[in-house]
Amino acid sequence: MIEIQKTYSISDLAKEFDITTRSIRFYEDQGLIKPSRRGQTRIYSPQDRVRLKLILRGKRLGFSLAETRRLFDLYDADRSSAAQLETMITLIDEKKIHLQQQMEDITVVLMELSSVETRCRSELKDLT
Amino acid sequence: MIEIQKTYSISDLAKEFDITTRSIRFYEDQGLIKPSRRGQTRIYSPQDRVRLKLILRGKRLGFSLAETRRLFDLYDADRSSAAQLETMITLIDEKKIHLQQQMEDITVVLMELSSVETRCRSELKDLT
DNA sequence: TAAAAACTTTACCTTAACGTAAACTTCACG
DNA sequence: CGTGAAGTTTACGTTAAGGTAAAGTTTTTA
Numbered sequence: 644m645i646e647i648q649k650t651y652s653i654s655d656l657a658k659e660f661d662i663t664t665r666s667i668r669f670y671e672d673q674g675l676i677k678p679s680r681r682g683q684t685r686i687y688s689p690q691d692r693v694r695l696k697l698i699l700r701g702k703r704l705g706f707s708l709a710e711t712r713r714l715f716d717l718y719d720a721d722r723s724s725a726a727q728l729e730t731m732i733t734l735i736d737e738k739k740i741h742l743q744q745q746m747e748d749i750t751v752v753l754m755e756l757s758s759v760e761t762r763c764r765s766e767l768k769d770l771t
Numbered sequence: 772m773i774e775i776q777k778t779y780s781i782s783d784l785a786k787e788f789d790i791t792t793r794s795i796r797f798y799e800d801q802g803l804i805k806p807s808r809r810g811q812t813r814i815y816s817p818q819d820r821v822r823l824k825l826i827l828r829g830k831r832l833g834f835s836l837a838e839t840r841r842l843f844d845l846y847d848a849d850r851s852s853a854a855q856l857e858t859m860i861t862l863i864d865e866k867k868i869h870l871q872q873q874m875e876d877i878t879v880v881l882m883e884l885s886s887v888e889t890r891c892r893s894e895l896k897d898l899t
Numbered sequence: 900t901a902a903a904a905a906c907t908t909t910a911c912c913t914t915a916a917c918g919t920a921a922a923c924t925t926c927a928c929g
Numbered sequence: 930c931g932t933g934a935a936g937t938t939t940a941c942g943t944t945a946a947g948g949t950a951a952a953g954t955t956t957t958t959a
Contacts, residue, residue: 664905
């Protein structure tokens with residue numbers, strides 16, 4: 644059985660994720676994606692596409708590209724030495740703490756926004 | 772009964788929140804805080820302090836200063852016209868949707884990190 | 900096969916959010 | 930009373946994350 648790997652052009656991905664090709668090339672520049680080439684032309688694999696998705700998710704969470712790269716490197720890392728593994732666990736814990744803080748912040752802000760919204764709606768009703 | 776309002780110097784706040792005085796002055800420049808003055812010297816009220824706290828929370832959530840300012844303006848806004856109130860509700864809803872998306876992202880990433888961490892710990896155990 | 904469409908590199912430009920330095924004023928205190 | 934700490938303004942520098950433009954190649958497609 645022959646496996647056929649779907650591929651994407653740079654503008655396929657740009658369209659799909661609604662970003663510019665410039666951004667995609669920039670992410671490559673920063674070492675976040677490494678598409679293969681046919682001649683000079685970049686060819687993106689499904690794996691590359693997943694990476695891109697992860698980059699964008701990271702951005703939504705306020706990660707810098709450098710941080711996201713850090714996480715990718717962690718993920719790809721050499722998992723043979725105990726030292727490496729321990730560094731990795733430490734970094735993961737740091738990230739987790741940060742994200743939990745963010746969750747709390749979001750919860751609070753969401754409640755506050757809802758409360759302001761409720762007041763707005765009631766004032767709006769009183770205005771009629 | 773006489774109310775005594777506690778005040779803070781710029782470096783009080785800088786120390787408390789572990790930021791530079793430069794940042795605090797910059798936030799003022801961008802219209803996010805408006806401390807009073809004694810001569811040239813800035814005097815911060817408890818309300819100013821709260822604002823600063825909110826700015827920093829916004830930053831943790833990935834808000835730009837401009838966005839945070841937007842939210843402050845919303846909050847302080849003239850609440851007399853129906854149009855104003857409707858704009859406000861719309862903006863609040865947008866923010867809420869954005870934050871909910873962020874919550875989902877965080878939940879997913881936290882689970883993924885935990886899973887990687889578990890694998891790390893088990894590999895670490897096998898190494899001994 | 901000619902022209903349009905998509906791709907490439909190189910290089911300079913832009914914005915946000917401060918950092919840093921200079922030059923000056925104003926207090927607190929030993 | 931001078932001196933050091935903390936405050937001020939002004940202004941230029943820096944970094945991240947792209948935008949934009951030029952100039953060239955390759956690939957489609959009418």
